[in-house]
Amino acid sequence: MTEVHDPLMTAVGLRKAFGRTEALRGVSMSLAPGEVLAVTGPSGSGKSTLLLCLAGVLRPEAGHVQYAGQRLDELSESQRTRLRRRELGLVLQFGQLVPELTGVQNVMMPLLLNRHDRAAARTSSLGWLERLGAGQVADVVPGEMSGGEAQRVAVARALVAGPRVVFADEPTGALDTLSGERVLEALLSSARDTGAAVVLVTHDNRVAATADREIVLRDGRADPRLVT
């Protein structure tokens, strides 16, 4: 029988540099299934780089990420892409929606990439938009949405394929307190319902306080004394 508390994801000794800037200098961490983890720290401390390494978007130069027993660096590019599409969801600060597509078309994208039937993908995407309180922008393009609406569409897109981990980089960073609260609540309650773990990069203390645990980064290292 599988141990319930086995970590879903672990990172060991991650290092990543951009030119002469060392963004990560040996970060290790783990994530339990269904856990909500906040990653905090000053600007430039490596938070977003850590998130993108965990999400399999960036490749660390040293160290490795293991997800559900598999090392990401040992997967082929196509295996990694499939993993990103099916198991991992990503929400960025400004939503990063495709500007030419409507709300529902944006949400459908991961399902279409996973070769779901178009009609079924549309029904399921509309369901997610409704659930996140963004049903009214299903047929609206991002340029005509408010910041909060666009961010909810981005959350719906991250959740639609039923990921086991959702990564969110400053999901409330561009929003006022109440819009941020609604987006966060929508994200966390949906993740709770589906059992997904959530990794939140944030400067927002309300977001950090909502998490089960916090990792504080400083100069590309995790502060070992502040992992609560």
Added chain:
Amino acid sequence: MSLGHVLLGVLADGPAHGYDLKRAHDERFPAVKTLAYGQVYATLARLERDGLVEVAETTQGAGPERTAYALTAEGRAALLGWLEKPEPAGPYPADDLVRKTVVALRLGADADAYLRRQREVHLARMRELLALQRATDAVDARIVVDHTISHLDADLRWLETAANRLAEGRGR
């Protein structure tokens, strides 16, 4: 925080007369109520009785005799013990967080560790308040909780900035 801790904290700089202590305190914490001389002398007498301060020097000038007090080893230990404990996350006079940090720095104690412990206490309190807020639909109750959360948030930002300044200071 007691006045005893306040005076011990100022004495962390070195021996001082009651008069100098009051002045140093009022200069260092301009945003808080100034100390009364009577309070200072009464508290110093109590601290001396408890062995937390001792007479460092007595001078006789033109005026009355002046006594300089110094922190004893016990006094220093009392301050360190006080620093071990984070403050409750309110309600409190906000300057206690500032005082603890400044005392930690003057003592050469681990100010970072204090700031981390305090952040944990504040975050835990914020977590409770957010849960309380989510549990109610009453707008007035939510607004009241917002007020407390905003103050906690301000303190958390200050704690973070202070930790960053310490890191920056070490980097220089």
